[in-house]
Amino acid sequence: MTVVRLANVSRSYGEVHALRNVDLEVAAGRLVAVMGPSGSGKSTLLNLAGGLDLPTSGTVTLEGVDLAAVKDLAALRRRSVGYVFQDLNLIPSLTAVENVMLPRELDGVRARQARAEALAVLEEVGLAEAAGRFPDELSGGQRQRVAIARALVGERRLVLADEPTGALDTRTGDEILQLLRGRADAGAAVLLVTHESRYAAWADRVVFLRDGEIADSALLEEVR
Amino acid sequence: MSIRYGLLALLSRGPRHGYQLRQEFEASTGATWPLNIGQVYTTLSRLERDGLIRQGEADEQGRVVYEITEAGRAEVERWFGTPVTPADRPRDELVIKLAMAVATCPDALKVIQAQRTASMRAMQELTRAKRDTASPAQRLVLDSMIFQVEAEQRWLDHCEAVLREEQS
Numbered sequence: 433m434t435v436v437r438l439a440n441v442s443r444s445y446g447e448v449h450a451l452r453n454v455d456l457e458v459a460a461g462r463l464v465a466v467m468g469p470s471g472s473g474k475s476t477l478l479n480l481a482g483g484l485d486l487p488t489s490g491t492v493t494l495e496g497v498d499l500a501a502v503k504d505l506a507a508l509r510r511r512s513v514g515y516v517f518q519d520l521n522l523i524p525s526l527t528a529v530e531n532v533m534l535p536r537e538l539d540g541v542r543a544r545q546a547r548a549e550a551l552a553v554l555e556e557v558g559l560a561e562a563a564g565r566f567p568d569e570l571s572g573g574q575r576q577r578v579a580i581a582r583a584l585v586g587e588r589r590l591v592l593a594d595e596p597t598g599a600l601d602t603r604t605g606d607e608i609l610q611l612l613r614g615r616a617d618a619g620a621a622v623l624l625v626t627h628e629s630r631y632a633a634w635a636d637r638v639v640f641l642r643d644g645e646i647a648d649s650a651l652l653e654e655v656r
Numbered sequence: 657m658s659i660r661y662g663l664l665a666l667l668s669r670g671p672r673h674g675y676q677l678r679q680e681f682e683a684s685t686g687a688t689w690p691l692n693i694g695q696v697y698t699t700l701s702r703l704e705r706d707g708l709i710r711q712g713e714a715d716e717q718g719r720v721v722y723e724i725t726e727a728g729r730a731e732v733e734r735w736f737g738t739p740v741t742p743a744d745r746p747r748d749e750l751v752i753k754l755a756m757a758v759a760t761c762p763d764a765l766k767v768i769q770a771q772r773t774a775s776m777r778a779m780q781e782l783t784r785a786k787r788d789t790a791s792p793a794q795r796l797v798l799d800s801m802i803f804q805v806e807a808e809q810r811w812l813d814h815c816e817a818v819l820r821e822e823q824s
Contacts, residue, residue, distance in 0.1 A: 630779070640772065648770075650777045
Protein backbone atom coordinates (compact mmCIF):
# COMPACT_ATOMS: atom_id res chain seq x y z
CA MET A 433 0.00 0.00 0.00
CA THR A 434 1.38 3.37 -1.01
CA VAL A 435 1.85 5.81 1.85
CA VAL A 436 3.35 8.72 -0.06
CA ARG A 437 3.36 9.36 -3.79
CA LEU A 438 4.99 12.12 -5.80
CA ALA A 439 3.49 12.32 -9.29
CA ASN A 440 5.27 14.39 -11.93
CA VAL A 441 6.43 16.78 -9.25
CA SER A 442 8.46 19.88 -10.04
CA ARG A 443 9.59 22.63 -7.70
CA SER A 444 11.15 25.88 -8.80
CA TYR A 445 12.39 28.77 -6.73
CA GLY A 446 12.25 31.63 -9.22
CA GLU A 447 14.56 30.64 -12.05
CA VAL A 448 16.06 27.71 -10.17
CA HIS A 449 14.57 24.30 -10.92
CA ALA A 450 15.21 22.38 -7.74
CA LEU A 451 13.20 19.34 -8.80
CA ARG A 452 11.90 18.33 -12.23
CA ASN A 453 9.20 15.79 -13.13
CA VAL A 454 9.88 13.45 -10.27
CA ASP A 455 7.78 10.32 -9.84
CA LEU A 456 8.37 8.41 -6.65
CA GLU A 457 6.33 6.39 -4.24
CA VAL A 458 7.05 4.75 -0.93
CA ALA A 459 4.86 1.88 0.17
CA ALA A 460 4.21 0.70 3.71
CA GLY A 461 7.01 -1.62 4.82
CA ARG A 462 9.56 -0.04 2.47
CA LEU A 463 12.73 1.91 3.05
CA VAL A 464 13.66 4.12 0.11
CA ALA A 465 16.93 6.08 0.04
CA VAL A 466 17.65 9.16 -2.04
CA MET A 467 21.26 9.86 -2.97
CA GLY A 468 22.80 12.70 -4.88
CA PRO A 469 25.46 15.39 -4.71
CA SER A 470 24.67 18.59 -2.83
CA GLY A 471 22.31 20.77 -4.81
CA SER A 472 20.75 17.76 -6.57
CA GLY A 473 17.36 18.33 -4.94
CA LYS A 474 17.44 15.71 -2.16
CA SER A 475 16.20 17.92 0.65
CA THR A 476 13.59 19.58 -1.58
CA LEU A 477 12.22 16.14 -2.39
CA LEU A 478 12.03 15.23 1.29
CA ASN A 479 10.32 18.51 2.22
CA LEU A 480 7.72 18.00 -0.51
CA ALA A 481 7.08 14.41 0.56
CA GLY A 482 6.42 15.55 4.12
CA GLY A 483 4.26 18.55 3.24
CA LEU A 484 6.81 21.07 4.52
CA ASP A 485 6.78 22.58 1.04
CA LEU A 486 4.37 22.38 -1.89
CA PRO A 487 5.26 21.60 -5.52
CA THR A 488 5.15 24.17 -8.30
CA SER A 489 3.45 21.51 -10.42
CA GLY A 490 2.46 17.88 -9.98
CA THR A 491 0.85 16.31 -6.94
CA VAL A 492 2.00 14.89 -3.62
CA THR A 493 -0.40 12.39 -2.06
CA LEU A 494 -0.07 11.29 1.56
CA GLU A 495 -2.20 8.28 2.51
CA GLY A 496 -4.47 9.01 -0.42
CA VAL A 497 -4.89 12.73 0.34
CA ASP A 498 -3.65 15.38 -2.10
CA LEU A 499 -1.60 17.72 0.07
CA ALA A 500 -2.50 20.74 -2.06
CA ALA A 501 -6.13 20.30 -0.96
CA VAL A 502 -5.40 20.02 2.77
CA LYS A 503 -6.38 23.05 4.88
CA ASP A 504 -4.51 22.19 8.07
CA LEU A 505 -1.25 20.74 6.77
CA ALA A 506 0.44 21.13 10.14
CA ALA A 507 -2.08 18.82 11.80
CA LEU A 508 -1.75 16.20 9.04
CA ARG A 509 2.02 16.37 9.33
CA ARG A 510 1.93 15.88 13.09
CA ARG A 511 -0.41 12.91 12.80
CA SER A 512 1.17 11.06 9.90
CA VAL A 513 4.76 12.16 9.43
CA GLY A 514 7.84 11.79 11.61
CA TYR A 515 10.97 13.79 10.82
CA VAL A 516 14.57 13.06 11.70
CA PHE A 517 17.07 15.74 10.76
CA GLN A 518 20.83 15.95 10.93
CA ASP A 519 20.57 18.80 13.41
CA LEU A 520 18.76 17.05 16.14
CA ASN A 521 16.67 19.97 17.38
CA LEU A 522 16.23 18.40 20.78
CA ILE A 523 15.13 20.95 23.33
CA PRO A 524 18.02 21.21 25.80
CA SER A 525 15.87 22.12 28.80
CA LEU A 526 13.68 19.03 28.42
CA THR A 527 14.66 15.46 29.33
CA ALA A 528 14.77 12.72 26.69
CA VAL A 529 11.27 11.51 27.51
CA GLU A 530 9.87 15.06 27.57
CA ASN A 531 11.37 15.71 24.13
CA VAL A 532 9.73 12.57 22.79
CA MET A 533 6.37 13.41 24.42
CA LEU A 534 6.24 16.87 22.91
CA PRO A 535 4.67 16.12 19.50
CA ARG A 536 1.99 13.98 21.16
CA GLU A 537 1.12 16.73 23.61
CA LEU A 538 0.87 19.15 20.67
CA ASP A 539 -1.57 16.64 19.20
CA GLY A 540 -3.73 17.04 22.28
CA VAL A 541 -2.84 13.69 23.86
CA ARG A 542 -3.01 13.85 27.69
CA ALA A 543 0.37 14.08 29.39
CA ARG A 544 0.08 10.73 31.14
CA GLN A 545 -0.62 8.82 27.95
CA ALA A 546 1.99 10.83 26.01
CA ARG A 547 4.58 9.87 28.64
CA ALA A 548 3.64 6.19 28.45
CA GLU A 549 3.90 6.25 24.65
CA ALA A 550 7.22 8.09 24.78
CA LEU A 551 8.68 5.60 27.26
CA ALA A 552 7.59 2.70 25.03
CA VAL A 553 9.34 4.20 21.98
CA LEU A 554 12.46 5.03 23.99
CA GLU A 555 12.57 1.40 25.02
CA GLU A 556 12.23 0.38 21.37
CA VAL A 557 15.30 2.46 20.46
CA GLY A 558 17.21 1.02 23.42
CA LEU A 559 17.20 4.12 25.62
CA ALA A 560 14.77 3.21 28.39
CA GLU A 561 17.37 3.91 31.07
CA ALA A 562 18.20 7.36 29.67
CA ALA A 563 14.62 8.67 29.69
CA GLY A 564 15.24 11.12 32.51
CA ARG A 565 18.49 12.56 31.17
CA PHE A 566 18.92 15.90 29.45
CA PRO A 567 20.33 16.06 25.90
CA ASP A 568 23.74 17.29 27.02
CA GLU A 569 24.06 14.24 29.27
CA LEU A 570 23.74 11.90 26.27
CA SER A 571 26.26 10.81 23.60
CA GLY A 572 25.79 11.88 19.97
CA GLY A 573 24.40 8.48 19.03
CA GLN A 574 21.99 8.51 21.99
CA ARG A 575 20.76 12.00 21.11
CA GLN A 576 20.10 10.88 17.55
CA ARG A 577 18.14 7.90 18.89
CA VAL A 578 16.03 10.25 21.02
CA ALA A 579 15.35 12.31 17.89
CA ILE A 580 14.30 9.15 16.09
CA ALA A 581 12.08 8.12 18.99
CA ARG A 582 10.42 11.53 18.73
CA ALA A 583 9.85 10.92 15.02
CA LEU A 584 8.35 7.49 15.65
CA VAL A 585 6.07 8.20 18.61
CA GLY A 586 2.36 8.00 17.83
CA GLU A 587 2.63 5.35 15.13
CA ARG A 588 3.40 7.70 12.26
CA ARG A 589 3.00 5.99 8.90
CA LEU A 590 5.69 7.99 7.12
CA VAL A 591 9.15 8.60 8.52
CA LEU A 592 11.41 11.11 6.75
CA ALA A 593 15.10 11.17 7.61
CA ASP A 594 17.50 13.82 6.28
CA GLU A 595 21.13 12.75 6.78
CA PRO A 596 20.27 11.16 10.14
CA THR A 597 23.74 9.66 10.52
CA GLY A 598 25.35 13.11 10.32
CA ALA A 599 28.67 13.06 12.08
CA LEU A 600 28.25 9.63 13.71
CA ASP A 601 30.86 6.90 13.42
CA THR A 602 29.98 3.99 11.14
CA ARG A 603 28.97 1.63 13.94
CA THR A 604 26.59 4.15 15.49
CA GLY A 605 25.38 5.07 12.01
CA ASP A 606 24.58 1.42 11.38
CA GLU A 607 22.55 1.34 14.60
CA ILE A 608 20.49 4.30 13.40
CA LEU A 609 19.84 2.54 10.08
CA GLN A 610 18.96 -0.63 11.95
CA LEU A 611 16.24 1.35 13.75
CA LEU A 612 14.87 2.91 10.58
CA ARG A 613 14.98 -0.45 8.82
CA GLY A 614 13.16 -2.04 11.76
CA ARG A 615 10.46 0.60 11.55
CA ALA A 616 9.98 -0.11 7.85
CA ASP A 617 9.86 -3.84 8.52
CA ALA A 618 7.15 -3.11 11.12
CA GLY A 619 5.02 -1.43 8.44
CA ALA A 620 6.03 2.24 8.17
CA ALA A 621 7.11 3.91 4.94
CA VAL A 622 10.59 5.36 5.41
CA LEU A 623 12.24 7.88 3.09
CA LEU A 624 15.92 8.54 3.79
CA VAL A 625 18.18 11.17 2.30
CA THR A 626 21.89 10.45 2.59
CA HIS A 627 25.10 11.09 0.70
CA GLU A 628 26.73 7.97 2.14
CA SER A 629 26.25 4.84 0.08
CA ARG A 630 26.88 2.49 3.01
CA TYR A 631 23.72 3.79 4.69
CA ALA A 632 21.69 3.99 1.47
CA ALA A 633 22.47 0.29 1.05
CA TRP A 634 20.01 -0.53 3.86
CA ALA A 635 17.17 0.52 1.58
CA ASP A 636 14.92 -1.57 -0.64
CA ARG A 637 15.32 1.02 -3.36
CA VAL A 638 18.03 3.62 -3.86
CA VAL A 639 17.13 6.60 -6.05
CA PHE A 640 19.91 8.69 -7.60
CA LEU A 641 19.10 12.37 -8.10
CA ARG A 642 21.02 14.51 -10.57
CA ASP A 643 20.17 18.18 -11.18
CA GLY A 644 16.67 17.72 -9.76
CA GLU A 645 15.84 14.66 -11.81
CA ILE A 646 15.89 10.95 -11.05
CA ALA A 647 18.86 9.57 -12.98
CA ASP A 648 18.47 5.91 -12.02
CA SER A 649 17.51 3.65 -9.16
CA ALA A 650 18.86 0.44 -7.67
CA LEU A 651 16.31 -2.06 -6.47
CA LEU A 652 17.10 -4.87 -4.04
CA GLU A 653 15.63 -8.10 -5.35
CA GLU A 654 13.05 -9.66 -3.08
CA VAL A 655 14.15 -12.87 -1.41
CA ARG A 656 11.96 -15.63 -2.70
CA MET B 657 48.44 -18.21 0.97
CA SER B 658 45.72 -16.98 3.32
CA ILE B 659 44.01 -20.36 3.33
CA ARG B 660 47.22 -21.83 4.69
CA TYR B 661 47.38 -19.31 7.52
CA GLY B 662 43.64 -19.42 8.06
CA LEU B 663 43.74 -23.18 8.67
CA LEU B 664 46.82 -22.82 10.82
CA ALA B 665 45.06 -20.17 12.94
CA LEU B 666 42.06 -22.46 13.41
CA LEU B 667 44.36 -25.31 14.48
CA SER B 668 45.95 -23.04 17.07
CA ARG B 669 42.64 -23.31 18.95
CA GLY B 670 42.99 -27.13 19.18
CA PRO B 671 43.16 -30.31 17.07
CA ARG B 672 40.63 -30.59 14.23
CA HIS B 673 39.94 -32.80 11.22
CA GLY B 674 39.60 -31.65 7.61
CA TYR B 675 35.83 -31.22 7.33
CA GLN B 676 35.69 -29.39 10.61
CA LEU B 677 38.37 -26.97 9.39
CA ARG B 678 36.50 -26.28 6.20
CA GLN B 679 33.29 -25.62 8.13
CA GLU B 680 34.92 -23.28 10.61
CA PHE B 681 36.86 -21.43 7.92
CA GLU B 682 33.67 -20.74 5.99
CA ALA B 683 31.76 -19.81 9.14
CA SER B 684 34.31 -17.21 10.16
CA THR B 685 34.59 -15.67 6.70
CA GLY B 686 30.83 -15.48 6.25
CA ALA B 687 30.81 -18.12 3.51
CA THR B 688 32.22 -15.40 1.24
CA TRP B 689 35.20 -17.64 0.70
CA PRO B 690 34.01 -21.16 -0.08
CA LEU B 691 36.66 -23.88 0.15
CA ASN B 692 36.49 -27.30 -1.39
CA ILE B 693 37.66 -30.17 0.71
CA GLY B 694 40.42 -30.98 -1.79
CA GLN B 695 41.97 -27.54 -1.18
CA VAL B 696 41.81 -28.18 2.54
CA TYR B 697 43.66 -31.51 2.33
CA THR B 698 46.25 -30.20 -0.14
CA THR B 699 46.93 -27.31 2.20
CA LEU B 700 47.09 -29.61 5.24
CA SER B 701 49.64 -31.89 3.58
CA ARG B 702 51.85 -28.89 2.74
CA LEU B 703 51.59 -27.61 6.30
CA GLU B 704 52.57 -31.07 7.50
CA ARG B 705 55.48 -31.23 5.09
CA ASP B 706 56.69 -27.87 6.42
CA GLY B 707 56.52 -29.15 9.99
CA LEU B 708 53.85 -26.67 11.06
CA ILE B 709 51.26 -29.32 11.89
CA ARG B 710 51.30 -33.06 12.56
CA GLN B 711 48.75 -35.83 12.31
CA GLY B 712 47.35 -36.89 15.64
CA GLU B 713 45.15 -39.83 16.58
CA ALA B 714 42.19 -40.64 14.35
CA ASP B 715 38.87 -39.81 16.04
CA GLU B 716 36.18 -42.40 16.85
CA GLN B 717 34.88 -42.17 13.27
CA GLY B 718 38.35 -42.87 11.87
CA ARG B 719 38.93 -39.29 10.65
CA VAL B 720 42.47 -38.00 10.83
CA VAL B 721 42.87 -35.21 13.34
CA TYR B 722 45.58 -32.57 12.82
CA GLU B 723 47.32 -30.62 15.51
CA ILE B 724 49.58 -27.62 15.40
CA THR B 725 53.31 -27.85 16.24
CA GLU B 726 55.41 -25.31 18.13
CA ALA B 727 56.81 -24.13 14.79
CA GLY B 728 53.21 -23.77 13.60
CA ARG B 729 52.28 -21.60 16.59
CA ALA B 730 55.28 -19.36 15.94
CA GLU B 731 54.20 -19.10 12.30
CA VAL B 732 50.66 -18.01 13.25
CA GLU B 733 52.09 -15.43 15.62
CA ARG B 734 54.38 -14.12 12.89
CA TRP B 735 51.45 -13.99 10.45
CA PHE B 736 49.26 -11.94 12.79
CA GLY B 737 52.23 -9.69 13.50
CA THR B 738 52.86 -8.88 9.82
CA PRO B 739 50.65 -6.26 8.15
CA VAL B 740 49.27 -7.02 4.71
CA THR B 741 50.72 -4.86 1.96
CA PRO B 742 48.78 -4.30 -1.22
CA ALA B 743 50.30 -6.67 -3.74
CA ASP B 744 50.75 -5.66 -7.34
CA ARG B 745 47.13 -5.36 -8.36
CA PRO B 746 46.04 -7.15 -11.47
CA ARG B 747 44.83 -4.61 -14.01
CA ASP B 748 41.42 -3.46 -12.89
CA GLU B 749 38.81 -3.79 -15.62
CA LEU B 750 36.59 -1.08 -14.14
CA VAL B 751 39.40 1.45 -14.04
CA ILE B 752 40.36 0.71 -17.65
CA LYS B 753 36.74 0.83 -18.78
CA LEU B 754 36.13 4.22 -17.16
CA ALA B 755 39.40 5.68 -18.38
CA MET B 756 38.45 4.58 -21.90
CA ALA B 757 34.91 5.92 -21.49
CA VAL B 758 36.18 9.32 -20.36
CA ALA B 759 38.66 9.39 -23.25
CA THR B 760 36.45 8.09 -26.03
CA CYS B 761 32.76 7.87 -25.13
CA PRO B 762 30.41 10.87 -25.33
CA ASP B 763 28.11 9.20 -22.81
CA ALA B 764 30.72 8.56 -20.13
CA LEU B 765 28.35 9.90 -17.45
CA LYS B 766 25.96 7.09 -18.30
CA VAL B 767 28.72 4.53 -18.00
CA ILE B 768 29.50 5.92 -14.55
CA GLN B 769 25.86 5.86 -13.47
CA ALA B 770 25.36 2.28 -14.69
CA GLN B 771 28.38 1.23 -12.65
CA ARG B 772 27.12 3.15 -9.62
CA THR B 773 23.72 1.44 -9.80
CA ALA B 774 25.32 -1.99 -10.16
CA SER B 775 27.68 -1.49 -7.23
CA MET B 776 24.81 -0.09 -5.12
CA ARG B 777 22.87 -3.31 -5.76
CA ALA B 778 25.89 -5.31 -4.65
CA MET B 779 26.10 -3.20 -1.50
CA GLN B 780 22.38 -3.67 -0.80
CA GLU B 781 22.89 -7.45 -1.03
CA LEU B 782 25.89 -7.32 1.31
CA THR B 783 23.95 -5.18 3.79
CA ARG B 784 21.06 -7.61 3.78
CA ALA B 785 23.50 -10.47 4.43
CA LYS B 786 24.98 -8.44 7.29
CA ARG B 787 21.53 -7.90 8.81
CA ASP B 788 20.91 -11.63 8.65
CA THR B 789 24.06 -12.77 10.41
CA ALA B 790 24.61 -12.97 14.15
CA SER B 791 28.32 -13.82 13.97
CA PRO B 792 30.64 -10.86 14.63
CA ALA B 793 33.38 -12.39 12.45
CA GLN B 794 31.01 -12.73 9.50
CA ARG B 795 29.73 -9.20 10.00
CA LEU B 796 33.26 -7.83 9.92
CA VAL B 797 34.03 -9.73 6.72
CA LEU B 798 30.87 -8.30 5.13
CA ASP B 799 31.77 -4.83 6.47
CA SER B 800 35.13 -5.12 4.76
CA MET B 801 33.42 -5.85 1.45
CA ILE B 802 30.97 -2.98 2.04
CA PHE B 803 33.86 -0.57 2.68
CA GLN B 804 35.47 -1.71 -0.58
CA VAL B 805 32.30 -1.07 -2.59
CA GLU B 806 31.97 2.25 -0.79
CA ALA B 807 35.47 3.19 -1.95
CA GLU B 808 34.46 2.32 -5.50
CA GLN B 809 31.38 4.54 -5.19
CA ARG B 810 33.40 7.44 -3.88
CA TRP B 811 35.78 7.05 -6.77
CA LEU B 812 32.83 7.01 -9.21
CA ASP B 813 31.48 10.21 -7.62
CA HIS B 814 34.91 11.73 -8.06
CA CYS B 815 35.06 10.63 -11.73
CA GLU B 816 31.67 12.21 -12.31
CA ALA B 817 32.61 15.50 -10.65
CA VAL B 818 35.82 15.74 -12.68
CA LEU B 819 34.04 14.85 -15.91
CA ARG B 820 31.29 17.41 -15.33
CA GLU B 821 33.87 20.07 -14.71
CA GLU B 822 35.67 19.12 -17.94
CA GLN B 823 32.42 19.30 -19.87
CA SER B 824 31.24 22.63 -18.50
